[in-house]
Amino acid sequence: MFPQIYHFRWVSILAVLTLLGCSSSSQESVGSTASRPVGDTPANIKVAVQLNWYPEAEHGGIYQAVADGTYEKAGFDVDVRSGGRATPVAPELQLGRVQFAMANADDVVLFRREGMDIVAVMAVMQDSPRCILVREDSGVKDFGDLAGMTLQRQTGRLFLEYMRSKGILDQVQEVPYYNSVASMVADPKIAIQAYSFAEPLLAREQGMKVRTLMVSDLGWNPYSSVLITTGKLIREDPQLVASFVEATRDGWRNYLRDPKAGNAAILKANKHGMTPAALEFGSAELRPLAVPAGMDEADVGTMSLKRWQELVDQMEELEPGRPSVVKAEDCFTLDFL
Template sequence: MRTCLILATFCLFLAGCSTAKEDNSTGDSVAVQLNWYPEAEHGGIYQAAADDTYSAAGMNVDIRPGGRATPVAPELELGRVQFAMANADDVVAFRRQGMDIVAVMAVAQNSPRCILVRIDSGVNSFDDLAGMTLQRQTGRLFLDFMRSKGILDDVQEVPYHGSITSLAADPKIAVQAYSFAEPLLARQQGIEVRTLMVSDLGWNPYSSVLITTGKLIRQQPELVQRFVDATRTGWRNYFANPDLGNEAILAANEHGMTPEALSFGATELLPLAMPEGMKMKDIGMMTSQRWEELISQIDAVAPDQATPVKASECFTLEFL
């Protein structure tokens, strides 16, 4: 399976998935692998490419869109990309599998992960999900956490295919979602929805996390520093005015994304990235306490999956 996923990503690359500007300028060639189709959660990276922040920092950046089965960590470990996007729980999972993956900045301080239900479903809280059918990706740790709380005991789980169209046909369908994306897409289809935030249950990993390998940190710390600095600038610029970044995302996303959804996403993502007390200069920051709490939760809900890891191995503040 791992080999097939790597080959699939290579085919996408050959098909021309990159949104980086094609020119003959000199600079370091840097590839960054996204963990999903281009959306607002990747806004800072597209902004930094579109407004020439990366090129001004001496880098030609190749942004590679992801999808439902993108092999993010293998792409990094094979050296096919230098950076990638993930969530904090993914980082812990990668390291538990023996991969030397390290987070260097985290944009969303609070998780956008939610369960999306129709208003007329009768579901007002997680306790009301009994009898519903949940469309979800298999293997996601937030599901293990929900199961540990007994929330999914009477819920039928079926595969999630990256679409919320099933909500239009059946009020008994619930869908995994991000609060800054799918809710508006549903409303644009005439479906009134409610979001149940998984963070309200206590599961709140960092999201839109920029990751790389320990090897690159050790061998090319100057490159990592330049890319982190430029990406942080890209996110600041995106939150100030996302037009350029969203235009680039629209050009790269062939999965029904709309300008309205991206505008909504940028607006909804800002308070997740800048909760009360944070300033724009602090964007990307992380704490040991948050990583330690997440690792404890993962160890509790998935104790047999792999070797436990330490928080200090999962992230670094060296470049912040």
């Protein structure tokens, strides 16, 4: 079973949605567009995008599209809203306060489990950046070597449930993680949850040689940096969704070619200690995750039913006995790619 915190988190979200009911969107130019003719995108239509974390390289294509004028050329006036540890991404979408948001693929499945009509319209990172970070002098070379280590992690994360299902954490002490590499720098027996394009640099800047154990190598590989919206907006204004997705894809293609403009915009928006070096490292490490070997840059954002079905099946296996309520084909659409 998932940790108690997982259950109460989603019950709380549903309670908020029930209390707020039919709150209207603050974006007057979106939500009354069902009659817009296909192909007609008004100039300066206001669109809000909710991030799932503080602005970082994983949001680079969105900031690039703002900074280099890609969104403006497509007729959009975009408000990018920073996220954080407790950002209510799905409720913001459901209540119409934002039109798009960022999430990971497993989040989408969780949202739909709770009855929220959330749909993925593009997925930037084909391979997950999720990893376990260890010091090179720890003696840990693969997941089987983690026995006897202390893992700093955030509770309620599905990748941890997957690792537990494989027995990897049976002999690992788990303690809270507070978004710092300090403990690992001080103690070679400490491992931390990480993203491959972020924490490794922080450790190296403090003189540590580190090794990343990619969770995707275990078979847990949900799409990351996924652009999501509501089924309602897709049904009422498919042209807006199509235009915004294409502009966002262009933003990501531009960012992957030359991230300078996007990184400058992220640096301005992030007030939580972001540095130019971190963004330079992040954007470089992110590229092979977004455009892995054998994939063309033109296909940035692509998704497949096979990958979504595999994820839904894995999540059901993690919680046997729970009714199967999510269909993989409902989690995403390729109509706008």
